[in-house]
Amino acid sequence: MGEPGKEHTIVISDFGVEPPCSDTDRIVQTIISQRNFSNKNNILRTAAYRGIFRRNPELPWSFMAHLVSRNAGYTMTDLKRTDLLDAILLIPSLFTSFPAASTVSAGLFRFLERGNFLIFFDAFPQLRIYESSKRCPGASTVLFDSLISIFGVQKFTVQKWKGFFKIAEANNFFRGEKIEDIPKLNPVKDMSLTLIANEQTFIEFRLVKNPKFTKFANIDVPTIISALEGLNAARLCFPYPASPVKMKVFIVKDFDKLDSRFGTGVSLYENVIKSTEFNMIHDFAGGSSHGGSRTDYNDNGYSKSRSAQLPFGKKFSPDLISAWGADATKFDSAFADVHDPPGEAGPGGTVFDFGPEMKRLLGSTPPTLKQISPDPLVNEMKEILF
Numbered sequence: 001m002g003e004p005g006k007e008h009t010i011v012i013s014d015f016g017v018e019p020p021c022s023d024t025d026r027i028v029q030t031i032i033s034q035r036n037f038s039n040k041n042n043i044l045r046t047a048a049y050r051g052i053f054r055r056n057p058e059l060p061w062s063f064m065a066h067l068v069s070r071n072a073g074y075t076m077t078d079l080k081r082t083d084l085l086d087a088i089l090l091i092p093s094l095f096t097s098f099p100a101a102s103t104v105s106a107g108l109f110r111f112l113e114r115g116n117f118l119i120f121f122d123a124f125p126q127l128r129i130y131e132s133s134k135r136c137p138g139a140s141t142v143l144f145d146s147l148i149s150i151f152g153v154q155k156f157t158v159q160k161w162k163g164f165f166k167i168a169e170a171n172n173f174f175r176g177e178k179i180e181d182i183p184k185l186n187p188v189k190d191m192s193l194t195l196i197a198n199e200q201t202f203i204e205f206r207l208v209k210n211p212k213f214t215k216f217a218n219i220d221v222p223t224i225i226s227a228l229e230g231l232n233a234a235r236l237c238f239p240y241p242a243s244p245v246k247m248k249v250f251i252v253k254d255f256d257k258l259d260s261r262f263g264t265g266v267s268l269y270e271n272v273i274k275s276t277e278f279n280m281i282h283d284f285a286g287g288s289s290h291g292g293s294r295t296d297y298n299d300n301g302y303s304k305s306r307s308a309q310l311p312f313g314k315k316f317s318p319d320l321i322s323a324w325g326a327d328a329t330k331f332d333s334a335f336a337d338v339h340d341p342p343g344e345a346g347p348g349g350t351v352f353d354f355g356p357e358m359k360r361l362l363g364s365t366p367p368t369l370k371q372i373s374p375d376p377l378v379n380e381m382k383e384i385l386f
Contacts, residue, residue, distance in 0.1 A: 010353075018132070021135065021136030021138065022139075024136075025244070027139075028143075028150055029137070031125050031129065032138070032150075034048075034124070034128065038120070038124065039089050039117055039121060039339070041148075041324075041325075041326055042069060042076060042113070042292060042320070043290060043292060043320055043321065044117050045069055045117075045120045046070055046290045047290065048120070048124060049062050049063070049066035049069060049120075050062075050063070050066045050285065050286070051310075052127045052128070052174075053066065055131065056127075056131055056134070056173075057179045058168055058173055058188055060182065060188065060273045061195040061196070061340070062127055063172070063273065063282065063285075064265075064269060064272065065119070066282070066285065067238055067272065067285065068236065069116060069266075069290075071237065072116050073290060073291075073292035073320050074293075074294055075112060076113070076292060076320055076323065076324060077292045077293055077294070077318050077319070077320055077323045077324075078210055078294075078317070078384065079105040080316065081315060081316050082101065082316075082320055083279075083347060085104055085105055088224065089101060089104065091207045091231075099217060102363055103216070103217045103219060104224065106217075106332070106334055107216030107224075108221060108224065109324060109335075110216055110328075110335055111213055111214065112337055113324075113338045114207055114213050114338045115207050117338060117339055117343055118207055118262070119199045119202065119203060119204065120143065120203045121342055122151075122153065123198075123199055125147065125151045125197065126151075126157070126161065127155070129143050129144060129146065129147055129161075130165060131167055132163075134169075134375075135292055140162075141162075144161055144162050144165070145158075147161070148170070154198060154353070154354055154355055156354075156355035156359070157194060157198045160191060161191070164188075164190070165185045168187070169180055172186070179282070180279050180282075183269070183273045184274055192249045192269055192273075193265075193266060193269065194289040194358070196262060196265035196269070197358040197361040198354075199265075199357060200261045200262050200265065201354040201357055201358055201361075202354075204258050208222075208255070208256055209347070211346065217367045218332075225255055225256070226256065228373065229252065229254065232251050234251065234252040234253070234255070235249055235250065235251055235252065235303065235383055235384060236250045236268070236369075237249045237250075237383035238281050239284055239298075240277050240280035240281045240283070240284045241284050242280070245284075245297060245298065247297075248271070248275070248277060248281070249262075249383050249385055250263055250268070250369040250370065251370045251371075252369065253369075253370075254367075257282065258326075258357075258361070259361065259364065259366055260366075262361045263367040263368060263369070264369055267366075267369035268369070271371060280286070284297070286328075292318075292319050292323065293318055301314060302314055302315050302316070303316060303317065304317065304318050304322075327339075
């Protein structure tokens with residue numbers, strides 16, 4: 001990346017040649033273009049997170065976002081499984097009417113895609129502005145200020161970024177540290193937890209409490225999610241190479257509560273990013289491209305072909321693009337608004353400063369995730385209930 005205090009022209013393999021440091025307007029516009037391109041679907045977002053971490057290992061939040069985004073992709077394609085949808089429809093008292101399985105599937109996908117879109121919309125510019133500041137330290141103040149004036153990032157978060165950048169630059173961006181040790185450094189952890197708090201407050205009223213996306217046809221998405229949580233069926237899995245492949249699996253609860261979502265992020269940081277299995281999880285993610293199908297990590301238990309499914313055997317798990325298209329807004333008119341601009345953060349679309357709420361979260365003791373242990377074998381398929 002070049003030495004601190006000097007400006008360099010750099011080629012970033014994911015995006016080509018970056019604009020000169022003297023042209024901060026072009027840098028910002030380039031980042032907007034990159035965000036627009038990569039925010040079309042879960043596959044592109046997940047790859048972008050991984051690329052940022054590969055180039056900036058002092059940003060482990062980006063790798064955690066990559067892993068969680070992989071799980072979002074798996075869940076999106078799970079929604080094409082008729083056996084899973086039939087099981088959801090049989091949950092007692094979940095529905096006041098009898099919606100079609102396709103309606104339930106579309107409503108859940110719409111909610112998941114909107115959340116995946118929103119977090120990337122907000123987080124990607126922050127990560128890229130930091131990366132551009134490494135290349136152009138003399139322009140770092142202007143670049144970080146653009147997060148407020150152009151990208152609408154919370155002032156509290158931008159202050160944290162500025163402080164972290166100074167510490168990272170003074171420590172040569174932690175280049176002497178092993179990749180598995182960097183997440184344990186206090187400045188790195190502090191910035192990571194800030195990003196967890198930032199993204200969960202970002203979606204609080206834009207998604208979780210926004211009836212435009214929680215309601216679909218005659219279904220209530222949070223009610224379905226709560227029912228699945230009650231069955232311990234909302235799970236996050238993180239495969240890693242072993243003989244056979246193993247996973248860390250976590251049960252997620254209370255997605256509708258801000259403190260619980262923040263606690264989920266903190267638990268993942270502590271138990272995945274800072275875990276002794278980090279290198280193996282990292283190696284697996286780096287060596288396994290994300291297509292949204294669970295066959296990416298277990299082709300013995302899953303199949304991309306419906307015809308290959310066997311009774312009590314393989315489960316259907318298609319690629320995301322074949323399941324929902326390369327751009328959901330063009331795949332189905334029901335998803336035409338999932339990539340609309342986020343709007344304001346507060347209740348009813350009002351302007352709202354989440355800085356105090358973020359400070360509260362960062363000073364709290366959040367609830368922790370339940371981990372299924374010991375690390376189960378993938379072929380037991382404990383990463384899903386149905």
